[in-house]
Amino acid sequence: MRELSYAEAIREALRQEMQRDERVFIIGEDVGVYGGAFGVTLGLIEEFGEERVIDTPISELTIAGAITGAALVGMRPVGEIMFMDFITLASEQLVNQAAKIRFMFGGKEKVPFVLRTPAGSGTGAAAQHSQSLENWFVHIPGLKVVMPSTPYDAKGLLIASIRDDNPVIFVEHKLLYKVKGPVPEEPYTIPLGTAEVKREGRDLTIIATSIMVQRALQAAEQLAEEGIEVEVVDPRTLKPLDKETIIRSVIKTGRVLIVHEACKTGGFGGELAAVIAESEAFDYLDAPIVRLAGRDIPIPYNRTLEYHAVPQVENIVEAARRLAEGRV
Amino acid sequence: MTLSPERKRELLCQMYTIRAFEEKAEELYAMGKVHGTMHLSIGMEASAVGSIAALRPDDLILSTHRGHGHCIAKGADLNKMMAEFMGKETGYCRGRGGSMHIADVESGNLGANGVVAGGIPIAVGVGLGLKMQKRDQIILCFFGDGAANTGAFHESLNMAAIWSLPVVYVCENNQYAMSLSVRKAFAIERISDRAAAYGIPGVTVDGNDVMAVYEAVKKAVDRARAGGGPTLVENVTYRWRGHSKSDVNRYRTREEIEAWKKKCPIKRFRARLIEEGILTEEEADRIRDEAYAAVDAAVAFAEASPEPSLDTIEEGVYA
Numbered sequence: 108m109r110e111l112s113y114a115e116a117i118r119e120a121l122r123q124e125m126q127r128d129e130r131v132f133i134i135g136e137d138v139g140v141y142g143g144a145f146g147v148t149l150g151l152i153e154e155f156g157e158e159r160v161i162d163t164p165i166s167e168l169t170i171a172g173a174i175t176g177a178a179l180v181g182m183r184p185v186g187e188i189m190f191m192d193f194i195t196l197a198s199e200q201l202v203n204q205a206a207k208i209r210f211m212f213g214g215k216e217k218v219p220f221v222l223r224t225p226a227g228s229g230t231g232a233a234a235q236h237s238q239s240l241e242n243w244f245v246h247i248p249g250l251k252v253v254m255p256s257t258p259y260d261a262k263g264l265l266i267a268s269i270r271d272d273n274p275v276i277f278v279e280h281k282l283l284y285k286v287k288g289p290v291p292e293e294p295y296t297i298p299l300g301t302a303e304v305k306r307e308g309r310d311l312t313i314i315a316t317s318i319m320v321q322r323a324l325q326a327a328e329q330l331a332e333e334g335i336e337v338e339v340v341d342p343r344t345l346k347p348l349d350k351e352t353i354i355r356s357v358i359k360t361g362r363v364l365i366v367h368e369a370c371k372t373g374g375f376g377g378e379l380a381a382v383i384a385e386s387e388a389f390d391y392l393d394a395p396i397v398r399l400a401g402r403d404i405p406i407p408y409n410r411t412l413e414y415h416a417v418p419q420v421e422n423i424v425e426a427a428r429r430l431a432e433g434r435v
Numbered sequence: 436m437t438l439s440p441e442r443k444r445e446l447l448c449q450m451y452t453i454r455a456f457e458e459k460a461e462e463l464y465a466m467g468k469v470h471g472t473m474h475l476s477i478g479m480e481a482s483a484v485g486s487i488a489a490l491r492p493d494d495l496i497l498s499t500h501r502g503h504g505h506c507i508a509k510g511a512d513l514n515k516m517m518a519e520f521m522g523k524e525t526g527y528c529r530g531r532g533g534s535m536h537i538a539d540v541e542s543g544n545l546g547a548n549g550v551v552a553g554g555i556p557i558a559v560g561v562g563l564g565l566k567m568q569k570r571d572q573i574i575l576c577f578f579g580d581g582a583a584n585t586g587a588f589h590e591s592l593n594m595a596a597i598w599s600l601p602v603v604y605v606c607e608n609n610q611y612a613m614s615l616s617v618r619k620a621f622a623i624e625r626i627s628d629r630a631a632a633y634g635i636p637g638v639t640v641d642g643n644d645v646m647a648v649y650e651a652v653k654k655a656v657d658r659a660r661a662g663g664g665p666t667l668v669e670n671v672t673y674r675w676r677g678h679s680k681s682d683v684n685r686y687r688t689r690e691e692i693e694a695w696k697k698k699c700p701i702k703r704f705r706a707r708l709i710e711e712g713i714l715t716e717e718e719a720d721r722i723r724d725e726a727y728a729a730v731d732a733a734v735a736f737a738e739a740s741p742e743p744s745l746d747t748i749e750e751g752v753y754a
Contacts, residue, residue, distance in 0.1 A: 168587055180560075180565060
């Protein structure tokens with residue numbers, strides 16, 4: 108199959124949905140000729156014009172308000188927040204308005220938008236351009252939260268998100284933009300709320316999100332050479348969460364390592380651990396549930412410090428090995 | 436720009452209905468029949484009614500936490516409003532929203548809002564959506580003097596201005612953001628002066644004169660509909676009641692409140708219509724009595740309505 112990068116897959120999803128549905132449009136900072144800070148929307152303004160690829164002033168709150176309002180009158184906007192860190196500036200509209208409009212109004216209205224935003228560290232951009240804040244939005248009823256880990260998933264999940272009738276926070280990872288993988292040319296959807304077993308294994312389950320899926324797969328390769336067979340599960344959407352696939356895997360392996368980049372305290376791993384502990388999988392656990400996550404610090408600038416602020420392949424290998432060997 | 440006698444009678448009727456609704460709301464609260472708080476616009480009726488009179492029925496509004504007047508002027512069903520106020524299943528939001536979140540999209544009311552300035556960014560999106568779909572409608576966004584000091588105000592007015600969106604911004608300056616006087620919150624005399632910073636027209640009107648409000652907003656609406664972009668209209672008015680039910684008026688004097696009560700927008704409009712020969716005293720009394728009776732009927736409807744079923748508590752979160 109043809110290969111595309113993660114960024115190209117996202118761009119293709121945007122292009123195909125804009126061709127299919129004239130209600131879909133893009134709005135955000137520097138999304139036009141600049142192509143977005145990471146070049147994801149490059150070329151779309153030439154194809155669709157500035158009426159449908161709209162550059163905004165630096166006004167994150169009103170970008171979020173604009174997609175909310177446009178969705179209320181029948182459009183299907185795709186907003187962009189240049190760095191997930193800046194979603195703090197847009198939070199009032201996302202949390203108090205978009206997420207709650209349907210419920211507050213008695214279930215009558217809908218707010219179908221996607222808000223794309225790149226998260227994650229590894230670019231040397233330091234503490235205000237590197238955060239992974241997805242779990243804040245998982246906590247808000249009314250929002251959906253999607254985190255693709257591969258080009259294939261990015262395209263299918265984005266098309267599904269655009270066609271979804273709810274506000275969707277679509278969290279991309281900066282270091283994944285250049286990662287290549289097979290992507291079908293035709294439009295396709297991956298239903299929100301379906302996890303995927305990215306690699307099968309019998310000894311332990313790693314549940315990972317976003318870039319940590321890629322790192323977990325690399326770790327699994329190394330561990331396989333030692334005879335440890337790791338199963339890697341990617342929830343793909345944090346909300347809604349496919350609990351069934353996760354629980355089934357934990358029942359199968361009896362050991363679970365949760366890996367995400369966001370800070371450990373208050374991160375999504377806590378929710379995953381609780382979902383497992385509350386389920387029938389609890390009885391099948393042969394070891395405590397282990398979380399490997401970002402340190403509880405802001406992302407540092409220094410290259411070495413930054414590298415060690417979040418889980419890397421070797422950390423996953425070590426944690427998985429300890430767990431598989433019963434040293435936890 | 437002049438309204439027919441029939442239309443003027445309707446506006447007086449709307450003003451009386453708002454007053455009646457809010458007096459009743461207060462009474463129900465005192466009786467313990469209403470849960471939560473409320474924000475009354477008693478004394479500000481001309482601002483809601485005059486502004487919305489300048490709209491077509493298919494135009495849209497975004498309202499505020501002090502939104503009963505906007506909702507009624509936009510044509511809401513009093514029964515559904517009162518039922519919502521009392522938290523009943525038959526209310527506009529099935530009892531999920533309450534006073535601060537009444538919305539009636541069919542009548543073009545995209546919702547009250549519990550957050551000061553919460554609707555202002557949304558107005559940009561509504562205006563953008565209407566423009567992109569080449570719909571001949573406009574969005575009128577209400578907010579108070581307090582909201583004019585948020586970042587949302589700046590972002591939204593700028594964005595609507597650069598894209599010439601069909602938005603009319605109506606600032607209801609009722610002199611206080613909760614307890615903070617406009618004299619302490621602004622270094623300018625007129626909030627509408629801020630329009631100049633966005634390259635759009637700004638106008639300040641006597642917000643207790645329903646016809647003056649109508650005329651100013653009509654000009655803004657016509658301009659927006661013709662593709663001329665947004666306008667900032669400031670209606671200078673006063674809320675007679677406290678900010679909410681927790682307010683004991685520590686920040687203003689009894690004399691000030693009494694002085695504004697003498698400028699009652701309803702008495703003023705009623706006297707004008709009588710003077711113009713559009714109404715007799717008896718007819719005006721009848722309009723008033725009918726408004727109060729309609730509100731009483733709405734209370735009866737609401738009281739007889741069922742509570743939401745617990746089985747439905749999780750409904751309506753996702754589409």
